[in-house]
Amino acid sequence: MQLPPVFPPLTVTDQMGRQVAVPFPPRRIVSLVPSQTELLFDLGLGARVVGLTKFCVHPAEARQSATVVGGTKNFDFAKIDALRPDLVIGNKEENYQEGIEQLAARYPVWMSDITTLPESLEMIRRVGLLTGRKEAGDALAADIAASFAALAPALELIPAAYFIWRKPYMVAATGTFIDEMLARAGFRNVFGHLSRYPEISPEQLQAAAPRQILLSSEPYPFAEKHLAEFQQLCPSARVRIVDGELFSWYGSRLRLSPPYLQSLISAD
The missing domain is CATH 3.40.50.1980 (Nitrogenase molybdenum iron protein domain)
Structure with missing residues (x-):
């Protein structure tokens, strides 16, 4: 070489x-x-x-x-x-x-x-x-x-909660790269009034009333077996597993994020 x-x-x-x-x-x-x-x-x-x-x-x-x-x-x-x-x-x-x-x-x-x-x-x-x-x-x-500039503008922001951890429950809030990705996708972070990665209680989640609950594949390895746990807390919400890398990796993997974020909104 x-x-x-x-x-x-x-x-x-x-x-x-x-x-x-x-x-x-x-x-x-x-x-x-x-x-x-x-x-x-x-x-x-x-x-x-x-x-x-x-x-x-x-x-x-x-x-x-x-x-x-x-x-x-x-x-x-x-x-x-x-x-x-x-x-x-x-x-x-x-x-x-x-x-x-x-x-x-x-x-x-x-x-x-x-x-x-x-x-x-x-x-x-x-x-x-x-x-x-x-x-x-x-x-x-x-x-x-x-x-990212080509992402279709959202007609309405979908209230959502993005979980990064379980026991204790932790979410991504304001001041995080994930929060920015949520906004660019067309979600409104229901915990956007909090800072960074706060712990939240089941009661806080229920009071926030998200329309979607996004369970990240990392750092906690959320999987299909966890869906029912959150569905029970918020029966009217759509609960799904999302690719945490496409929300939080800020290098060249961002090339894959816009179409993925668009698909999440389009499938709402």
Whole structure:
């Protein structure tokens, strides 16, 4: 494999406002975020991804070619050190501050911070820039933006609750990427007045009276066996399992989200 030419380090600002000097182009990348791992592969950088997390399941071949360095919130620092990364990519919400600070003391660490679609598109463009794939990153972001812009406007917003956890019940509320995806699909989040990922009681759910209850496939593995539990709480609501990746992954998988979101509304 022909290695890319080496240029002076590129100093960039990440989405947390941190200045990061990255060897350009980086040749040994550790990704600590599943959706950003998939993005790197889709930008043609798979051969340079040397480390990833146990949750980085896309593409399927990623974990065959790279070393698993723990989870998103518990890094194996010895494994990361052995990989000698010249770039680590993380995310404010998905990773933990103490671990990121420890890595940043030794390696260039670029962090994303994403709650909106524009922020996700900016992340894609910036990752393309700092890895030497600017044109590919810009093109991918433009394609995703166009796909979302083409979504048919909702005639009415459908009141919905989006569950991410069970025992205790937890939902996605305002200030989350999921909340933005709900709105773009044509749903009105009945817990939009709450913040982030609150716990809610069965009584709160009943009082909110959603027309649809969306049970995410991740992080809690909701399945068909859970439908009756929620149907009993809200007999008049439509309860369904939804693909959590297409609501919460903010990298290149967003190419698949607009038609999926449209199908959910169309089938209401």
